[in-house]
Amino acid sequence: MNSSIYDRYRKCSLCPRKCGVDRTQGKLGFCKATSEVFVASYMVHRFEEPPISGHNGSGTIFFSYCTARCCYCQNYNYSRGRYGKSVTTPGLTEIMLELEKKGAHNINLVTPSHYIPSIIEALDIARLKGIKIPIVYNTNGYESEEAIDMLNGYIDIYMPDAKYSDDKLANKQCGFINYSKHNIAALKKMRKQVGDIKTDINGIAERGLLIRHLVLPGYIENTRGVLRQIAKELSNKAYISLMNQYSPIAQVKKDPNLKRRLTAEEYKKAKAYLERLGFLNGWVQD
Numbered sequence: 001m002n003s004s005i006y007d008r009y010r011k012c013s014l015c016p017r018k019c020g021v022d023r024t025q026g027k028l029g030f031c032k033a034t035s036e037v038f039v040a041s042y043m044v045h046r047f048e049e050p051p052i053s054g055h056n057g058s059g060t061i062f063f064s065y066c067t068a069r070c071c072y073c074q075n076y077n078y079s080r081g082r083y084g085k086s087v088t089t090p091g092l093t094e095i096m097l098e099l100e101k102k103g104a105h106n107i108n109l110v111t112p113s114h115y116i117p118s119i120i121e122a123l124d125i126a127r128l129k130g131i132k133i134p135i136v137y138n139t140n141g142y143e144s145e146e147a148i149d150m151l152n153g154y155i156d157i158y159m160p161d162a163k164y165s166d167d168k169l170a171n172k173q174c175g176f177i178n179y180s181k182h183n184i185a186a187l188k189k190m191r192k193q194v195g196d197i198k199t200d201i202n203g204i205a206e207r208g209l210l211i212r213h214l215v216l217p218g219y220i221e222n223t224r225g226v227l228r229q230i231a232k233e234l235s236n237k238a239y240i241s242l243m244n245q246y247s248p249i250a251q252v253k254k255d256p257n258l259k260r261r262l263t264a265e266e267y268k269k270a271k272a273y274l275e276r277l278g279f280l281n282g283w284v285q286d
């Protein structure tokens with residue numbers, strides 16, 4: 001075990017919340033995760049963006065707990081609490097190797113921020129055991145710059161959300177504090193490490209940054225702000241996945257906007273703004 005990496009659990013500042021708790025002693029911060037890793041599920045998943053899923057699928061590992069509390073979360077069960085199985089670091093490596101053996105194009109770490117030390121250790125072992133496929137870091141985008149520095153050299157493809165330009169909305173809906181500042185700083189670091197998306201001859205991603213934005217019903221100005229920030233602070237050459245699949249859950253049935261799906265008209269406006277800002281790379285949904 002790499003004790004200096006594992007020590008990062010002791011006065012936890014793995015995400016911008018900087019709770020400062022000793023998770024190795026079972027103390028809980030905002031995310032409520034101790035240093036014991038819980039994997040909610042893992043599978044070869046075929047419904048990510050085309051260069052991530054490819055023809056074989058993406059080797060997706062869903063972690064329990066989350067550094068956010070989005071009221072509309074699609075993974076409510078395992079983002080809010082202990083769910084699935086406790087895994088050791090070598091156990092996490094074995095899951096990665098199993099997914100590679102099943103033909104997955106990559107290892108896709110979903111909601112990983114609160115387990116970075118264990119993930120780094122698992123990747124060190126996976127490398128010794130000869131893992132070859134790219135590693136994808138699939139996050140809500142609320143990352144500390146220090147955490148992204150820790151991941152340098154371990155992650156091939158960053159797939160962060162850029163959820164909010166409106167910090168008040170980010171706080172109200174997900175409990176984020178200063179989301180846009182932390183998000184943009186993290187996206188810049190990620191792009192510096194891995195560049196824009198590069199694919200192999202079959203169109204499968206090998207390396208790069210793919211930024212996701214889920215358009216929320218009733219909040220088109222937030223979407224416009226997110227796209228403006230990316231164009232200004234990174235580049236309009238960045239790869240964007242503009243998603244329209246928002247689906248209301250029971251917990252938001254009283255919210256006048258979030259209780260419904262996105263309309264075709266709203267998504268059309270989001271796509272038009274993407275084009276207006278000159279973004280040419282990425283994916284939209286029809």
Ligand code: SF4
Nearest residue numbers: 012015018019029031
């Ligand atoms: S990872 Fe969890 S405990 Fe650590 S700073 Fe973030 S929310 Fe707090």
